[in-house]
Amino acid sequence: MSGSKCVKPPRKAYTKEPNEMTHQEKLKLIDEELNSFYKYCQQAGFTEEEMDIICQPLVAAMRRSWLQLVLRATVILVVIGTVACAAAQLDFVGTHLSAITRVLAVKILPFWNWQYLYRENCMMNNPFYNEYPITEEDCVTCEAVETIDRLSDVHYRHLVDNYLNRDAPAIITDAMDSWGVMNTDHFWFDNITHVRHP
Template sequence: MTTTRSNQKKVQQQQKDMEYQEKLKLLDEELMSFYQYCQQVGFSEAEMDMIVAPLVATLRKSLMKKLAKVFGAVLTILALCYCAAQLGSVSMHFAALGRLFMIKLLPFWDWTSMFYESCLVSNPFYGEYTLTEEDCVSCEALEHVDRLGGVAYEQLLDGYLNRDAPLIVVDAMESWPVMNTDDFWFDNITQLYLQDEKLVDTVPCILTTNLRTGSSDLHAFLKRIHSPKVDKWFVHWQNCDIHAVKALRKFYQRPYFLSSSVSPAHFNWVLMSSDYNTKIYKKVELDSGLIMLAQLRGSTAFRLTPHNPCNSSCPELLGDLQEGEMLVFTNFMWTFEYFPGRNLDNVAILTETVWEEGST
């Protein structure tokens, strides 16, 4: 019985299709006859355009209505998908399906090389500076990191930055309000991210910690360390979202020794730890530029290693950054690594600023 009904529907559909095709064929023949008649009578092209203008306008309106319906349907589907993606469980399934699709795509297109690229489109005007053995003369005689106070910008520029020599400024943060606040702690950082509406969905570009969070969800991590049951941890993350970069600036200021012509930091980092005793250095992947590490609480042990080929002729520089001190260097020459001090609470902020060698 069901098969019979199905066959009847197919026959009816075929009849409708045949009727539709016959109507189109008849309409096409009539239009051709009308066109030939107009040519025989002697109508010009302009006159023929005027005659068929109402028909053309009607066809265009019909086509536009169809396109509007299709476009509206596509927008509705996309809007529904976007709203659904805001739900945690749905978003997780979408991400899983997307990963499966990308994996299935590998036999036809190897996208893995693009995944690890920092820029998808190369800039023809950008040329990355490469160290040569001639550059190593600036660091081969360095034995330690100098500690100075009352530093003038010209002194910093000529004596250190233009010579690729790092420096610790011991009085860089004396006027900062955060340094004169006794109750500053992790709560100040966590509340900044948990209470600011613009930072609710912020995702750090890089997050490294010994606590297994299962994702780069900064909010989940901050809520976790807020619990008194969690101890012996460290974390550092990079803010590259503009709202997060601006929000963190409330905890630091432009150092007195830096010229106003130097642009503000384009990225910033937070380095925090609690009772995390280790001697294993943690590498921080920094963009090339002017790097300033401000120690707000506790201390940080650091190691600066020369890039290849200068690592064979220049020594590693080791040092300790104490509360209120700031490490300043350009990382054209140096790789930065650190491990948290043995204090119960350690908080530092690192900034990355665009810097051209020989800037004045």
């Protein structure tokens, strides 16, 4: 026999199935494939424009995938927002959300002092806004009033139709009869700002 031995061909590196690979391994494999394809195109003498045409299906698929991802995220956010708004309309959910919001507002005070915004009428200052000046024409409405009606036991609809919608003044004499403070001796003009409706 001759001295030559049977030499087995070198075994190929074991390649994992796609479902056995981790996400990083898949990305690395795709990156290697793209790099080898790019080098092949350069060696074959393709111009940049020709390579753009060749890669157009891949670019279109990636763009489609990205748009689908954005669309899916937008739909999910809209659904979550709609469910949150619908849930906030329920009394018990609204009460809990209000309580949680107040607790969070107190918790963020060390990081952001929002207290000055509490009594602001407007969140943003408008440099073109001027206070409305009161002129003599503004007093015409009140000067034209000769008498002010005094009403008692009045119905809401009657008050709205005959007075509020017409900007006509009226005094409701029994409006505060249900207030507990009216039955005490603590109600006078000096402390009227400290009295609250029960």
